[in-house]
Amino acid sequence: MRSSSTPWHWDGSPAVAHPRRSLRVEHDSPSRLLRCAQRDRCRKCGNPIEWYERSFARPVCLDPQEVPAVKVPAAHRWHVSSGVAHPAGDGRAWCRLAHAHVCPARDAVPEAPALIGLRRVLALNTRRLIDSGAFTPGTSPSRPTAQPDVCRPARPVVQLLYVRYLAAHPVDDIQCVAQTRRRDRCTQMLLRTGETRVGVWTLVPATASQGQLALPSEVMAVYDLTALPYAEQLRWRMQRCSAHAATPSAADLALADWEPFDPMRHHAHIHNRLPNHVRRPRRNHHQHGTGTP
Known part of the structure; x- marks a missing residue:
C-alpha cells in the first residue's frame, strides 16, 4: 500500500525531492564564473545568445539551440566540451552555431539552407521584439541628445x-x-x-x-x-x-x-577629441566688429 505522504509521478514512480544546492566556485578554479554559458542578448538583433570561453582566444557567442550537423558546413560547426567552445565538430549528430553566422542584423547571408531558415526565424523574432517595444536597435551615438556639443563615447x-x-x-x-x-x-x-x-x-x-x-x-x-x-x-x-x-x-x-x-x-x-571638450559655435566677425566691412 502506498503511503499518502510520499509524492508519486503519473507513471507510478516515486517523486524524490532532491535538496537544492547553490552553485559555487572552487578556490583553485582559474575562473570566477558560476556558469559556463553566460546568457545575453545580441545588441544588433535582440535574440538570445550564450557566451562561451575559448582556448587562447576571446569568448565566442553561440546560438542557444543546436542544429543537425549534416545540414551545417564543417567550417561553421561548434561544440562545447567542459564549458569550453571549440570551432569544430565532435562527431555527434548535433552541433552549435556561432551567432554571427545567422544574425539577421548582419549583411552576410549564409549559404546553407538550414542556416538561411534559422536566420529567417531569428529575423521574425527580432521584428516581434521591436513591435512589442522590448528591443530597440542600438544606434550607438557618439554624443548624447541632451548635450549635443559634448563628446561622450558610447564605447570608449x-x-x-x-x-x-x-x-x-x-x-x-x-x-x-x-x-x-x-x-x-x-x-x-x-x-x-x-x-x-x-x-x-x-x-x-x-x-x-x-x-x-x-x-x-x-x-x-x-x-x-x-x-x-x-x-x-x-x-x-x-x-x-x-x-x-x-x-x-x-x-x-x-x-x-x-x-x-x-x-x-x-x-x-575612434574619437579625435576629448569627451570633456565642448565645441563652441563659430563667431561671426561682422557681428563682433572685428571683420572688415
Whole structure:
C-alpha cells in the first residue's frame, strides 16, 4: 500500500525531492564564473545568445539551440566540451552555431539552407521584439541628445595594464560583474561618484599597442588608467567594484566586457577629441566688429 505522504509521478514512480544546492566556485578554479554559458542578448538583433570561453582566444557567442550537423558546413560547426567552445565538430549528430553566422542584423547571408531558415526565424523574432517595444536597435551615438556639443563615447577606448581595450559601455556605466549575497549581479559601477583614483582622458596616436604603426594623421581619445596602482588597474580589468575587489571568493555572474582594441576593426569607435571638450559655435566677425566691412 502506498503511503499518502510520499509524492508519486503519473507513471507510478516515486517523486524524490532532491535538496537544492547553490552553485559555487572552487578556490583553485582559474575562473570566477558560476556558469559556463553566460546568457545575453545580441545588441544588433535582440535574440538570445550564450557566451562561451575559448582556448587562447576571446569568448565566442553561440546560438542557444543546436542544429543537425549534416545540414551545417564543417567550417561553421561548434561544440562545447567542459564549458569550453571549440570551432569544430565532435562527431555527434548535433552541433552549435556561432551567432554571427545567422544574425539577421548582419549583411552576410549564409549559404546553407538550414542556416538561411534559422536566420529567417531569428529575423521574425527580432521584428516581434521591436513591435512589442522590448528591443530597440542600438544606434550607438557618439554624443548624447541632451548635450549635443559634448563628446561622450558610447564605447570608449580604455588603457590599463599597458593594453588598450574597447569597453562595451561608457566609462561611468561599466557595471560590476560580481555576485552579491542575494545571488544577483552587483549594481555598483566601477567609476563611483566622488572617487579620487580615476583615469584621465588623453589624445594618443591610434595604435593598438606599442610597436604597431599608427594610422596616418589619426589621433584618438583614450581613458588612461596606467597612472593608477597595479591593484586598482587589476580591479578594472576584472570589472569589479571596490567592495568585491576585496573579496576574491565572490563569484562572477557575467563575463568582463573588455575587447582588445584594434584600430582597423574598431575604427568606428575612434574619437579625435576629448569627451570633456565642448565645441563652441563659430563667431561671426561682422557681428563682433572685428571683420572688415
